[in-house]
Amino acid sequence: MKVLALDSSGLTASAAVVEDDGINSSLLAEYTVNYKKTHSQTLLPMLDEIAGMIELDLNTLDAIAVAAGPGSFTGLRIGSATAKGLGLALDKPLVHIPTVDALAYNLYGTDRIICPLMDARRNQVYTGIYEFEGNRLKVLEPQMAVGIEEIAKKLCALGREVIFLGDGVPVYRHKLTEILMAGQKFSFAPGHVSRQRAGAVGMLALQYVREGRTETASAHRPDYLRLPQAERERAEREAESHG
Amino acid sequence: MFPLYKRRRMVQTQVVAGGMENDMSEQKDIYILAVESSCDETAASVVKNGRHVLSNVISSQIELHKLYGGVVPEIASRKHIEKINQVIEEALEQAEVTLEDLDAIGVTYGPGLVGALLVGVAEAKAISYARKLPLVGVHHIEGHISANYIENPDLEPPFICLVVSGGHTHLVRVRDYGDYEILGRTRDDAAGEAFDKVARAIGLGYPGGPKIDKLSKEGNPEAISFPRAKIADSPYDFSFSGVKSAVLNYLNSCQMKGQAVNRADVAASFQKAVCDVLVEHAMLAMEACGGDKLAIAGGVASNSTLREAFAKACKERGVRFYHPSPVLCTDNAAMIGAAAYYEYQKGVRHGWDLNAVPNLKLGER
Numbered sequence: 001m002k003v004l005a006l007d008s009s010g011l012t013a014s015a016a017v018v019e020d021d022g023i024n025s026s027l028l029a030e031y032t033v034n035y036k037k038t039h040s041q042t043l044l045p046m047l048d049e050i051a052g053m054i055e056l057d058l059n060t061l062d063a064i065a066v067a068a069g070p071g072s073f074t075g076l077r078i079g080s081a082t083a084k085g086l087g088l089a090l091d092k093p094l095v096h097i098p099t100v101d102a103l104a105y106n107l108y109g110t111d112r113i114i115c116p117l118m119d120a121r122r123n124q125v126y127t128g129i130y131e132f133e134g135n136r137l138k139v140l141e142p143q144m145a146v147g148i149e150e151i152a153k154k155l156c157a158l159g160r161e162v163i164f165l166g167d168g169v170p171v172y173r174h175k176l177t178e179i180l181m182a183g184q185k186f187s188f189a190p191g192h193v194s195r196q197r198a199g200a201v202g203m204l205a206l207q208y209v210r211e212g213r214t215e216t217a218s219a220h221r222p223d224y225l226r227l228p229q230a231e232r233e234r235a236e237r238e239a240e241s242h243g
Numbered sequence: 244m245f246p247l248y249k250r251r252r253m254v255q256t257q258v259v260a261g262g263m264e265n266d267m268s269e270q271k272d273i274y275i276l277a278v279e280s281s282c283d284e285t286a287a288s289v290v291k292n293g294r295h296v297l298s299n300v301i302s303s304q305i306e307l308h309k310l311y312g313g314v315v316p317e318i319a320s321r322k323h324i325e326k327i328n329q330v331i332e333e334a335l336e337q338a339e340v341t342l343e344d345l346d347a348i349g350v351t352y353g354p355g356l357v358g359a360l361l362v363g364v365a366e367a368k369a370i371s372y373a374r375k376l377p378l379v380g381v382h383h384i385e386g387h388i389s390a391n392y393i394e395n396p397d398l399e400p401p402f403i404c405l406v407v408s409g410g411h412t413h414l415v416r417v418r419d420y421g422d423y424e425i426l427g428r429t430r431d432d433a434a435g436e437a438f439d440k441v442a443r444a445i446g447l448g449y450p451g452g453p454k455i456d457k458l459s460k461e462g463n464p465e466a467i468s469f470p471r472a473k474i475a476d477s478p479y480d481f482s483f484s485g486v487k488s489a490v491l492n493y494l495n496s497c498q499m500k501g502q503a504v505n506r507a508d509v510a511a512s513f514q515k516a517v518c519d520v521l522v523e524h525a526m527l528a529m530e531a532c533g534g535d536k537l538a539i540a541g542g543v544a545s546n547s548t549l550r551e552a553f554a555k556a557c558k559e560r561g562v563r564f565y566h567p568s569p570v571l572c573t574d575n576a577a578m579i580g581a582a583a584y585y586e587y588q589k590g591v592r593h594g595w596d597l598n599a600v601p602n603l604k605l606g607e608r
Contacts, residue, residue, distance in 0.1 A: 044368050044595040058373055073317060074358050077324050081362045085369025088328050089342060143552035177502055220327035221321075234310065 009071025087217025349583025427479025
């Protein structure tokens with residue numbers, strides 16, 4: 001089984017091709033750039049580059065996977081529209097991978113609690129709480145948009161050693177160190193596994209495909225975890241006028 | 244799911260007048276799939292040889308944006324991504340073609356709302372990449388101008404075109420296919436924007452153009468004198484913020500004096516003021532540039548008063564007047580397919596790094 005994976009949810013843009021034969025899995029190619037946010041210009045050329053290097057015949061793909069949110073609204077749509085276009089053109093199903101799950105999957109096999117942090121602005125992070133149970137990623141708290149204090153509180157309640165990763169780490173490192181109780185052990189993942197990687201999206205997607213968790217390219221849409229600002233403000237106005 | 248790969252277009256053998264079959268020297272038909280998502284319509288179309296529209300599918304979001312009194316960019320972008328595959332599949336289905344029959348993909352890459360444009364651009368790039376089809380990026384205004392080619396087989400450059408919509412007011416000299424000279428443009432609001440703002444002020448709601456057009460038919464266009472703006476040294480440029488403010492001031496002063504407002508008269512007088520300026524500047528350009536063909540395009544080009552005024556002015560001057568049907572005036576992908584065809588024929592090809600350019604200038608690459 002062969003899957004093409006894309007992640008343009010954050011500052012990083014990443015494309016990968018993964019495959020497995022039911023026993024062994026492998027990452028055939030991955031191109032990840034964490035430089036400037038010009039995903040619209042870079043994502044497809046990156047895919048073209050790796051496809052050329054591994055002489056990929058796109059028709060041999062079983063599915064197209066995409067980190068489908070949360071993340072930058074525009075970034076998510078660049079990834080999703082690319083995946084939808086590929087799915088339509090190749091008549092292949094899509095795999096919708098939660099961005100925060102794929103981030104957590106970077107830390108395969110750790111016995112610590114995994115807490116990805118994506119900077120969501122407006123004093124929030126996109127985050128979740130995960131652990132590995134055997135070789136499976138177990139979701140303790142599904143991905144959400146919350147304040148840093150709230151996720152820290154949940155982690156304190158668990159009372160276990162935590163490893164943080166994601167582009168929210170540089171933003172909240174200091175604050176986390178302040179909030180987390182003395183005595184609680186925590187650490188921060190090193191750079192090569194601390195950002196979105198399409199390889200991790202693809203590996204999770206292989207599991208999804210085997211379990212039949214795919215969707216049509218037409219039905220696919222990103223999962224923003226947030227309403228558009230205009231819609232939120234309208235809901236607030238209506239709540240006020242009815243309240 | 245549509246069976247995109249199962250159905251092939253029947254191979255047609257054309258028979259020429261002498262009864263002989265076309266040989267290979269006959270030009271091959273060019274089929275282009277075009278995608279448009281620059282504002283609040285998600286649209287796809289299949290166009291044959293630039294002028295023959297095989298399908299023209301438009302998914303409008305107007306009802307959604309009415310709640311906010313105008314287009315909300317983030318909501319527009321979200322709707323585009325939800326609808327885009329469905330719209331493209333429907334366009335192929337209605338045209339009875341498959342992706343294998345296509346020669347190129349055309350897509351609007353500017354100007355427009357950046358988040359909205361990006362959906363169409365990323366989608367079109369992915370399709371053309373996966374199907375190894377040439378990619379042709381199209382300027383949205385060039386699309387509007389090219390809408391005139393679809394229903395007017397005789398229309399060829401050079402001609403003068405006035406593009407008037409909610410986002411644009413351009414007076415353009417079309418020297419050749421894909422070769423444009425901008426003679427004049429608005430210095431502030433687009434004409435359609437002024438319609439929307441005035442419509443809101445007199446309680447008609449969004450979108451204002453069609454509503455003002457309708458109400459005006461019950462009003463007297465000479466009832467109130469609203470200003471016709473002229474720009475010193477730029478006879479072809481426009482300004483619509485003045486007439487909009489004049490309407491708002493008029494409404495305010497009526498309210499202060501406790502006078503009832505005749506909304507139909509306001510609508511008709513405002514519309515007349517805008518149309519007068521548009522026609523006058525376009526006719527000035529005709530006189531200066533010569534030629535005997537004038538076209539209008541864009542959403543406001545479906546305004547009935549504007550069409551009548553242009554038809555009259557053109558007739559008086561012996562100028563042929565062209566205008567698209569209303570469905571081809573507002574945003575659609577058929578016009579993008581028409582423009583893409585001429586760009587394709589000129590050898591224009593875009594790479595996988597094509598980006599959305601929200602403030603793309605006409606004639607820029």
